[in-house]
Amino acid sequence: MDSMANISGTALYIAFVLYFIATIFFGATVKQKKQDTSKSVSGAIGITITMIGFLVQIVYFVTRWIASGHAPVSNLFEFMTFFGMGLVFAFIILYFIYKLNILGLFALPIAMIVIAYASVFPTEISPLSASLQSHWLYIHVTTVSLSYGILSISFVAGLIYLIRQIDQTRRSKRTTWLEVVLVSLFVFVGFSIISLVFNVSGYSAEFEYSFNGETVTTDYHLPPIVGPNEGNLLTGDRMNPFFEAPGWMQGVEASRKFNTIIWSTLTGLLLYGVVRLILRKRIGAAIQPLLKKVKPDLLDEVSYRAVAIGFPLFTLGGLIFASIWAHYAWDRFWGWDPKEVWALVTWFFYAAFLHLRLSRGWHGERSAWLAVGGFAIILFNLIAVNLVLAGLHSYA
Amino acid sequence: MAKIKCECGHINPEGTVLCEACGKPVEENQHIDGNDKQKLLNMRYDGSARRSQTYNKSIIDKLWNFFSSVKVGVWLIVLALIASGIGTIFPQEQYIPANAVSRDPSIYYEDQYGIFGLIYYQLGFHNLYSSWWYLLLIALIGISLVVCSIDRFVPLYKALKRQKPRRHTQFLKRQRLFSQTDDVTDDDKAKLKSNLKKKRYKVYEENGHLLAEKGRFSRWGPYVNHIGLIIVLIAALLRMTPLMYMEEYVWVREGEQTVIPGTDSEYYLENKEFVLETYDKDDERYQEALEMQGDVVKNYQTNVAIYKDSGEQVAGAKPELDKVTEDEIRLNHPLEVDGFTLFQSGYQNNEFKNMTFKIHETDDNDEKSLGSFTIDLSSPKDKYELDNGFTVAVNQYYPDYELDEGEPRSKTNYPRKPAFVFSVHTPDGEEPEMSFVGVGNNVDPTGENDYKLGIEDFDMRYASGLSVKRDYTLPFFIIGAAIFMIGVIQGMYWQHRRVWIHPEGEGVMVAGHTNKNWFGLKKDIEQVIEDTDVEMVTDQQELK
Numbered sequence: 001m002d003s004m005a006n007i008s009g010t011a012l013y014i015a016f017v018l019y020f021i022a023t024i025f026f027g028a029t030v031k032q033k034k035q036d037t038s039k040s041v042s043g044a045i046g047i048t049i050t051m052i053g054f055l056v057q058i059v060y061f062v063t064r065w066i067a068s069g070h071a072p073v074s075n076l077f078e079f080m081t082f083f084g085m086g087l088v089f090a091f092i093i094l095y096f097i098y099k100l101n102i103l104g105l106f107a108l109p110i111a112m113i114v115i116a117y118a119s120v121f122p123t124e125i126s127p128l129s130a131s132l133q134s135h136w137l138y139i140h141v142t143t144v145s146l147s148y149g150i151l152s153i154s155f156v157a158g159l160i161y162l163i164r165q166i167d168q169t170r171r172s173k174r175t176t177w178l179e180v181v182l183v184s185l186f187v188f189v190g191f192s193i194i195s196l197v198f199n200v201s202g203y204s205a206e207f208e209y210s211f212n213g214e215t216v217t218t219d220y221h222l223p224p225i226v227g228p229n230e231g232n233l234l235t236g237d238r239m240n241p242f243f244e245a246p247g248w249m250q251g252v253e254a255s256r257k258f259n260t261i262i263w264s265t266l267t268g269l270l271l272y273g274v275v276r277l278i279l280r281k282r283i284g285a286a287i288q289p290l291l292k293k294v295k296p297d298l299l300d301e302v303s304y305r306a307v308a309i310g311f312p313l314f315t316l317g318g319l320i321f322a323s324i325w326a327h328y329a330w331d332r333f334w335g336w337d338p339k340e341v342w343a344l345v346t347w348f349f350y351a352a353f354l355h356l357r358l359s360r361g362w363h364g365e366r367s368a369w370l371a372v373g374g375f376a377i378i379l380f381n382l383i384a385v386n387l388v389l390a391g392l393h394s395y396a
Numbered sequence: 397m398a399k400i401k402c403e404c405g406h407i408n409p410e411g412t413v414l415c416e417a418c419g420k421p422v423e424e425n426q427h428i429d430g431n432d433k434q435k436l437l438n439m440r441y442d443g444s445a446r447r448s449q450t451y452n453k454s455i456i457d458k459l460w461n462f463f464s465s466v467k468v469g470v471w472l473i474v475l476a477l478i479a480s481g482i483g484t485i486f487p488q489e490q491y492i493p494a495n496a497v498s499r500d501p502s503i504y505y506e507d508q509y510g511i512f513g514l515i516y517y518q519l520g521f522h523n524l525y526s527s528w529w530y531l532l533l534i535a536l537i538g539i540s541l542v543v544c545s546i547d548r549f550v551p552l553y554k555a556l557k558r559q560k561p562r563r564h565t566q567f568l569k570r571q572r573l574f575s576q577t578d579d580v581t582d583d584d585k586a587k588l589k590s591n592l593k594k595k596r597y598k599v600y601e602e603n604g605h606l607l608a609e610k611g612r613f614s615r616w617g618p619y620v621n622h623i624g625l626i627i628v629l630i631a632a633l634l635r636m637t638p639l640m641y642m643e644e645y646v647w648v649r650e651g652e653q654t655v656i657p658g659t660d661s662e663y664y665l666e667n668k669e670f671v672l673e674t675y676d677k678d679d680e681r682y683q684e685a686l687e688m689q690g691d692v693v694k695n696y697q698t699n700v701a702i703y704k705d706s707g708e709q710v711a712g713a714k715p716e717l718d719k720v721t722e723d724e725i726r727l728n729h730p731l732e733v734d735g736f737t738l739f740q741s742g743y744q745n746n747e748f749k750n751m752t753f754k755i756h757e758t759d760d761n762d763e764k765s766l767g768s769f770t771i772d773l774s775s776p777k778d779k780y781e782l783d784n785g786f787t788v789a790v791n792q793y794y795p796d797y798e799l800d801e802g803e804p805r806s807k808t809n810y811p812r813k814p815a816f817v818f819s820v821h822t823p824d825g826e827e828p829e830m831s832f833v834g835v836g837n838n839v840d841p842t843g844e845n846d847y848k849l850g851i852e853d854f855d856m857r858y859a860s861g862l863s864v865k866r867d868y869t870l871p872f873f874i875i876g877a878a879i880f881m882i883g884v885i886q887g888m889y890w891q892h893r894r895v896w897i898h899p900e901g902e903g904v905m906v907a908g909h910t911n912k913n914w915f916g917l918k919k920d921i922e923q924v925i926e927d928t929d930v931e932m933v934t935d936q937q938e939l940k
């Protein structure tokens with residue numbers, strides 16, 4: 001059993017490295033002089049390595065399934081990793097429709113950010129709680145992840161579109177918002193790096209505080225910038241928090257999560273600052289020249305097509321399969337639990353996207369911004385709803 | 397009605413933007429689709445005459461136009477989206493945690509979330525999804541999409557049915573994909589036609605003019621999916637009526653039998669056994685996680701027998717029960733009986749099933765048992781005779797003992813904290829001794845007792861929480877969802893593509909239109925004109 005778990009961990013690691021290598025090959029296509037990038041050798045190598053990486057990640061998935069006795073989609077680590085896999089799979093599908101190399105240069109790093117993000121959450125194999133024990137778990141989660149993956153490709157294409165199209169000669173609201181989007185990607189990277197650093201060093205600081213009238217403890221793995229509201233540091237020899245979480249932050253371990261967010265943001269901003277210093281211009285402006293060759297039309301089309309493919313799939317997995325399962329597991333198919341509501345919000349959002357595009361002619365830049373918004377909602381549902389608005393679905 | 401006669405001879409209904417037959421723009425109506433401001437024609441509904449764009453006089457016209465506006469529709473969707481999101485900021489009333497200081501919403505929200513919580517509660521957001529305005533919003537979306545669909549479906553259907561292969565050159569030139577080639581051989585023209593057929597286009601011909609079309613049915617996708625949505629909304633309405641939907645909850649203790657609520661006392665349920673399984677702590681796979689999380693429940697279920705009362709249902713008459721079935725109700729595996737469904741929902745383990753007491757001498761430090769007896773807490777007897785000749789009489793029984801201003805009483809009738817006043821009769825017939833014994837209590841009121849009673853053993857009893865539902869609306873939801881899926885797939889995974897070939901002098905004009913996936917259409921045209929002298933179409937709307 002243990003060896004299976006080991007194989008699984010190694011496979012995930014290899015897949016990650018392969019995605020990285022594939023990204024480099026897709027990057028090389030940018031420099032090519034040829035107009036028609038679809039026949040590029042470097043692109044062909046890139047997609048081949050991507051597919052091998054994907055197969056290796058399937059090895060991760062299968063071996064972990066064998067090791068744990070259930071499909072590995074039951075905690076935040078497993079689910080986010082699977083989402084990363086869905087993203088890569090969606091990229092492969094759209095690559096074969098459009099042969100667009102630049103898509104790989106952006107989609108794979110985002111998949112890597114997702115996987116890196118996932119892997120700093122507890123990775124030990126956990127037993128499946130009673131209500132999760134159903135075939136609908138696999139059916140629901142796989143379809144949702146795949147649809148999220150495809151919808152994320154819409155974001156990727158939209159992002160490339162924005163970087164390609166937004167006028168970077170002078171600062172404007174649009175350049176600023178684009179930088180905000182890019183900075184948020186840095187914050188995710190920041191989260192992974194800072195968690196990894198302190199995980200390796202084994203940092204731990206324990207606090208005691210009162211929660212719902214009971215005294216509870218929480219274990220910080222990052223130095224406490226913000227401590228629990230009226231908390232007491234138990235571990236000696238650790239720095240004292242600079243300030244306390246405000247009283248209205250009441251969720252489970254709210255202060256620890258808040259602390260993590262602060263650390264991630266700081267690290268992300270630091271990274272961003274360093275990159276800005278090296279580039280000496282907005283990141284959007286720095287990438288823009290590389291995208292000259294890409295046809296904006298095609299990006300717009302890919303972004304829209306991804307929604308067209310992803311929307312029905314999301315309806316099926318995120319609403320219909322979800323309802324069927326909820327019917328069996330919780331005796332009601334719809335219960336206005338935060339996770340369910342956010343699935344509905346996502347669905348409303350993409351319905352609005354489709355209507356705006358179809359009937360009000362929202363193409364190009366507006367459509368691209370909407371694709372960014374959709375991705376933000378997906379991430380919110382994947383991460384914030386679990387960590388902040390805990391309901392029945394809270395895994396972590 | 398003012399019909400519009402086109403130069404091609406076709407008679408169009410009032411409000412037509414592009415002639416249904418030949419596509420020639422109807423001069424005075426170009427503003428409707430905004431064609432007068434741009435080069436390309438707006439092809440959204442093929443320039444058909446929509447009621448909403450044509451009439452705007454009576455109040456009905458105005459209402460119709462309001463609801464058929466997609467702008468309004470999108471606003472409604474966005475409002476519903478924002479409202480839904482707001483409802484998740486704090487838990488809804490039904491999700492106030494059981495261990496909260498108070499589950500009374502008027503206290504809970506302010507206590508937990510301060511001033512924001514208070515405002516949230518006062519605005520009624522703690523019950524947002526059943527508030528009148530949220531339901532109104534959903535109802536408006538429903539009305540809007542019905543009106544919208546009717547407004548567009550009928551004219552679009554007619555326009556596509558009446559279209560002719562021969563199109564006006566103005567129509568062709570103002571398509572997004574267009575090319576004109578001056579010299580094309582008859583061979584090449586024939587090749588175009590056969591290539592189009594090879595690409596599985598349906599080709600219609602009129603004097604050498606070709607209309608190649610595929611995937612028209614995908615145009616109906618949105619209307620199909622809207623029908624699905626409407627069915628779902630109607631199902632949701634029906635669900636609010638007791639006739640279609642019944643929901644009850646029942647607690648049954650192990651070994652007990654109870655009438656199933658909501659079945660007019662027709663069905664009975666017996667809890668034969670409640671089973672709770674947790675993961676084995678020694679399971680290698682989960683050791684690490686279990687150490688951190690503690691016990692994890694793997695499964696819980698109730699083994700039940702279901703009975704039906706076959707006798708006349710007269711008040712006070714004893715039911716004649718026939719067993720219907722014996723089965724398990726497990727999480728994720730509900731039990732269906734004659735149209736209603738029983739779900740395993742919760743459990744409690746805070747009641748005693750039985751207690752065993754022993755007697756020992758008061759000054760015996762080892763508390764050596766002189767004899768013991770077991771009380772079944774659901775039906776305690778008056779008197780217990782022990783093997784050693786002692787008799788213990790139950791003078792008082794408090795199933796759920798508490799002191800209320802110095803007076804002992806029972807808080808509930810359930811044996812959650814049982815306490816007894818016993819009198820102990822020794823075999824030698826002396827004056828009986830009184831003892832007060834309960835969980836956490838053992839009092840000798842006189843202080844002179846020779847014998848003492850102690851709790852030797854006890855069993856707890858599970859109560860199983862089952863929800864009972866009868867839901868005749870489920871089939872409607874299923875049908876609605878299925879139709880919705882068919883509709884979206886139809887509209888999203890296929891596209892309506894058209895290519896027009898128009899002989900002009902010695903050459904041809906080629907024009908193309910699709911409702912989505914222009915990339916695919918361009919590829920089709922590329923392959924159709926391959927090996928001919930016909931020029932590739934240019935995309936007249938390319939984003940720069």
Ligand code: HEM
Binds near residue numbers: 468544619622
């Ligand atoms: C949550 C509710 C709704 C959902 C999920 C929904 C879904 C859809 C979908 C998937 C399409 C196809 C879009 C495409 O092919 O790109 C569509 C088209 C359309 N919807 Fe909706 N819709 C909703 C509400 C509405 C409302 C309220 C209106 C009314 C204003 C409306 C009017 C339309 C129209 C006019 C079309 C285009 C039909 C065509 O061009 O042939 N929809 N809808």
